[in-house]
Amino acid sequence: MSLKRLSKKQLVVYIESINASDYTAHRNYLGGSTRISEYITRGAISLPQVRDLILINNSANEAYKLINELSWREYWQLVWRVRGEEIFEYIKPLPFKPRQGIPTAVLNANTGIKVLDEGIRQLKQTGHIDNHMRMWIAGLVCSVARCDWKIGADWMHSYLIDGDFASNHLSWQWVAGSYTGKAYLPQQENINKYSKTKQHGSYLDKPYEVLEKMEIPPELMEITNIIPSFDAILPLSTINVQDLSNEPEILLYSPWTLDPDWLPQSKAPRVLLIDEAMFGKNKYSQSVLDSIMWFANEIKDIKILCAEPQALSGLHKQIIRKDYPGIVDWPGRVEKPDLLYPAVPEKFYPSFSSFWKQVEKLQLLPKQKI
Ligand SMILES: Cc1cc2nc3c(=O)[nH]c(=O)nc-3n(C[C@H](O)[C@H](O)[C@H](O)COP(=O)(O)OP(=O)(O)OC[C@H]3O[C@@H](n4cnc5c(N)ncnc54)[C@H](O)[C@@H]3O)c2cc1C
Numbered sequence: 001m002s003l004k005r006l007s008k009k010q011l012v013v014y015i016e017s018i019n020a021s022d023y024t025a026h027r028n029y030l031g032g033s034t035r036i037s038e039y040i041t042r043g044a045i046s047l048p049q050v051r052d053l054i055l056i057n058n059s060a061n062e063a064y065k066l067i068n069e070l071s072w073r074e075y076w077q078l079v080w081r082v083r084g085e086e087i088f089e090y091i092k093p094l095p096f097k098p099r100q101g102i103p104t105a106v107l108n109a110n111t112g113i114k115v116l117d118e119g120i121r122q123l124k125q126t127g128h129i130d131n132h133m134r135m136w137i138a139g140l141v142c143s144v145a146r147c148d149w150k151i152g153a154d155w156m157h158s159y160l161i162d163g164d165f166a167s168n169h170l171s172w173q174w175v176a177g178s179y180t181g182k183a184y185l186p187q188q189e190n191i192n193k194y195s196k197t198k199q200h201g202s203y204l205d206k207p208y209e210v211l212e213k214m215e216i217p218p219e220l221m222e223i224t225n226i227i228p229s230f231d232a233i234l235p236l237s238t239i240n241v242q243d244l245s246n247e248p249e250i251l252l253y254s255p256w257t258l259d260p261d262w263l264p265q266s267k268a269p270r271v272l273l274i275d276e277a278m279f280g281k282n283k284y285s286q287s288v289l290d291s292i293m294w295f296a297n298e299i300k301d302i303k304i305l306c307a308e309p310q311a312l313s314g315l316h317k318q319i320i321r322k323d324y325p326g327i328v329d330w331p332g333r334v335e336k337p338d339l340l341y342p343a344v345p346e347k348f349y350p351s352f353s354s355f356w357k358q359v360e361k362l363q364l365l366p367k368q369k370i
Contacts, residue, residue, distance in 0.1 A: 020058035037162035046338035080166035101223030127161035127287035142176035
């Protein structure tokens, strides 16, 4: 799927057309996945909507893998909901003291691993890279260069147009070994296989047992704890907080809840709040801000307000908003989240497999079509 964004109508047609068996066969190869994460992250479509569209033309068996991957998203969101700010800290300690920085070779796309260098360039240019690429880059930073996952996670998140703190930061922890306790190692043969390329003789071209004990390669020795800042342009507010004070009801959107189909009958003003404290500090690339504005512009007559959420606390009773774990401190009444598995008890599951077992035990997966 190309980088041209789809309207909601086009997106629905696209998702309905996905062949879930092809997805299962190709998902781990670069270019083999659906590319719908930006729509999900921006809240343009919910996980249950995606699942239901997939099941129109695929049996439950065929869709099993894709639904399983969608469930990872729900799992990380649940962890964020339950553990809150703790997701930004080490869930489990590492057996070594990580270096406080990120290799400059990663920032400069100069690691010597050709596919990864291409992936880093792609991340900077487009704001998207595939799952395996994310794992390889994070593995290079954390397991090979033995750096702290936090700096790498912030760096990658600053570019990702599907950037979500739960999926990103918890995946970095997972790769680093501070989530389940087992770290992920990138290896040249595995990179060659899933990128369909043939680099040989690199410092990753070794068996896993050797990589596990390898010294930090000279290419990755130099680190920095200063990640690039951006000159991205924050959109201008088209409304003031005072303009809203007499409104009986306000539909408040966030950069992660930009659903163009939300409450279609409502005549209340629709306002996208862009948190100045978060987006005003040159921490996000222009691609991220462009993504937010593209999705905002799909919502008719939406007004833009760049402010801190607390500036709206006087309007708490008038505001309605959709749920997202990253905005729990925003004012307003919150709608119930759109979940794949609302019946799964809200608590911390220490691994995806423990969460998945619960889903299966409660028989929440779609039934096979006859
Ligand atoms: C280090 C690292 C950082 C990541 N950061 C993010 C992030 O900021 N935002 C984000 O949405 N995903 C993130 N992911 C998860 C995953 O890489 C992306 O969701 C996926 O690459 C998006 O491409 P796709 O839509 O083609 O995925 P598909 O394989 O087509 O999957 C369909 C959907 O399922 C969900 N999904 C699939 N795999 C995962 C996963 N492992 N974790 C969570 N959800 C998943 C996504 O919503 C995705 O759009 C990260 C993974 C890693 C290893």
